[in-house]
Amino acid sequence: MTGLIDEDLAYIWHPCAQMKDYETFKPLHIVGAKGSYLHLDDGHRIIDAISSWWCKSLGHGHPQLKQALLRQIERFEHVIFANTTNKSVVSLAKQLISLNEGLHKVLFASDGSSVVEMALKMSVHAHRIQGNCQRNHFMSLSNAYHGETLLALSVSNTDIFCRDYEALLLPVHFLKHIPYVHSTEDPMWADCSAIWPDILRQLAPYQDTLSAIIVEPIVQGAAGMRIYSQDFLKRLAHWAKKHGIYLIADEMMTGFGRTGTWFAYKHADITPDFLCLGKGLTAGWLPMSALLLTDTIYQLFYDDYQRGHNFLHSHTHSGNVLAAAVADEVCRIMRDQSIVKSIEGLSATLLKCMRRVEEETSCVMNIRCIGAIAACDLIVTKEQAHRRLGYEVYQKAVKLGALLRPIGNTIYWLPPFTISTDCLNQLCDITIKAIKDVMSQPGY
Numbered sequence: 265m266t267g268l269i270d271e272d273l274a275y276i277w278h279p280c281a282q283m284k285d286y287e288t289f290k291p292l293h294i295v296g297a298k299g300s301y302l303h304l305d306d307g308h309r310i311i312d313a314i315s316s317w318w319c320k321s322l323g324h325g326h327p328q329l330k331q332a333l334l335r336q337i338e339r340f341e342h343v344i345f346a347n348t349t350n351k352s353v354v355s356l357a358k359q360l361i362s363l364n365e366g367l368h369k370v371l372f373a374s375d376g377s378s379v380v381e382m383a384l385k386m387s388v389h390a391h392r393i394q395g396n397c398q399r400n401h402f403m404s405l406s407n408a409y410h411g412e413t414l415l416a417l418s419v420s421n422t423d424i425f426c427r428d429y430e431a432l433l434l435p436v437h438f439l440k441h442i443p444y445v446h447s448t449e450d451p452m453w454a455d456c457s458a459i460w461p462d463i464l465r466q467l468a469p470y471q472d473t474l475s476a477i478i479v480e481p482i483v484q485g486a487a488g489m490r491i492y493s494q495d496f497l498k499r500l501a502h503w504a505k506k507h508g509i510y511l512i513a514d515e516m517m518t519g520f521g522r523t524g525t526w527f528a529y530k531h532a533d534i535t536p537d538f539l540c541l542g543k544g545l546t547a548g549w550l551p552m553s554a555l556l557l558t559d560t561i562y563q564l565f566y567d568d569y570q571r572g573h574n575f576l577h578s579h580t581h582s583g584n585v586l587a588a589a590v591a592d593e594v595c596r597i598m599r600d601q602s603i604v605k606s607i608e609g610l611s612a613t614l615l616k617c618m619r620r621v622e623e624e625t626s627c628v629m630n631i632r633c634i635g636a637i638a639a640c641d642l643i644v645t646k647e648q649a650h651r652r653l654g655y656e657v658y659q660k661a662v663k664l665g666a667l668l669r670p671i672g673n674t675i676y677w678l679p680p681f682t683i684s685t686d687c688l689n690q691l692c693d694i695t696i697k698a699i700k701d702v703m704s705q706p707g708y
């Protein structure tokens with residue numbers, strides 16, 4: 265008899281995977297998920313240490329979110345969102361706007377990449393309407409990641425995702441020498457004046473041709489959870505404003521509390537022109553993304569149809585009502601239960617645990633932590649350089665009881681905000697054992 269895994273491998277191409285890897289380490293057969301745990305068909309449960317690709321901020325199976333979804337399903341599940349409206353989407357839009365002072369309008373899409381595309385396109389369009397047709401270039405940060413569609417990939421600087429499509433990507437300027445920090449205690453966090461002249465030199469040649477600068481505010485996730493100076497973000501935002509360049513904050517991963525503030529741009533006390541949200545927007549229940557923008561930009565497009573200033577960009581599931589009902593409830597839960605405030609305590613525990621990993625393994629360095637994110641890098645010897653150590657740690661950790669999914673040789677935790685201290689200590693023990701086992705194996 266053919267098993268489920270055989271059938272899966274016979275028909276399915278999994279995301280972000282070399283399918284041959286599954287010959288030796290099969291996909292995990294999930295039969296349930298609750299809180300911070302994933303339940304496997306063999307009866308074991310494992311800790312979801314990365315909130316299922318950074319989206320399950322409130323854990324799996326949250327009862328209030330389930331109720332919100334069921335309530336909406338009883339009414340209707342999806343209706344074209346051009347020319348129609350409904351209570352759930354309007355309520356959600358009001359909440360999103362009230363959480364982001366200075367942003368006034370919201371458009372919906374289905375995922376991160378498509379909302380990033382939308383922001384980039386709209387920035388160029390807005391400049392065109394103002395007669396600034398030369399403003400059609402983008403700037404991004406080195407090590408950036410903004411998604412997989414071609415425009416989103418163009419503003420990404422992550423070699424393994426970009427290199428095979430280089431011929432298709434737009435030329436984009438990537439700012440180098442980003443002032444990375446380990447935590448908000450790092451002096452560079454509050455003052456990056458020492459490196460700013462170098463950044464200004466890089467910015468200057470593009471001040472008249474840039475349409476927008478796009479950033480992952482404060483933490484670059486796919487680059488290995490790299491945290492950078494809030495002062496750098498503040499200076500960059502002010503420079504962009506001074507030169508009439510839009511700032512796009514891509515908060516796919518950092519939004520909805522992940523860095524200890526509702527949105528990471530708030531660390532720098534700035535307001536971006538565009539804000540891209542997803543993942544935590546529905547706490548990972550359903551695919552939905554949102555683009556928030558200023559009224560000034562909105563007014564540029566608001567005109568008689570014949571004038572041609574129309575943003576004719578659509579996605580079939582824009583404003584999907586099931587996702588909207590859940591997202592609306594996510595905002596409510598986060599507000600009513602002061603979830604963002606609770607992340608302070610979680611952050612301290614995460615850091616303590618990561619320090620224990622360092623002490624007990626002596627195999628990691630560069631511990632960094634902000635909000636509900638903690639990360640470190642494996643110390644790799646010359647003999648180990650050819651091994652996929654992060655992948656080996658992943659395999660070992662799964663066997664020990666945690667879905668830990670390192671990025672290269674970066675080990676990180678990005679758990680649901682609702683994870684218990686017991687569960688976190690368990691995750692810490694598993695991480696230590698997995699690292700020790702992998703790193704003590706002789707090179708081969």
Ligand SMILES: Cc1ncc(COP(=O)(O)O)c(C=O)c1O
Pocket residue numbers: 375376377378380409410411412480485486514515516517542
């Ligand atoms: C900062 C950032 N932008 C965009 C994306 C792409 O989002 P999606 O995978 O929903 O297309 C991601 C995904 O991880 C991300 O972290």
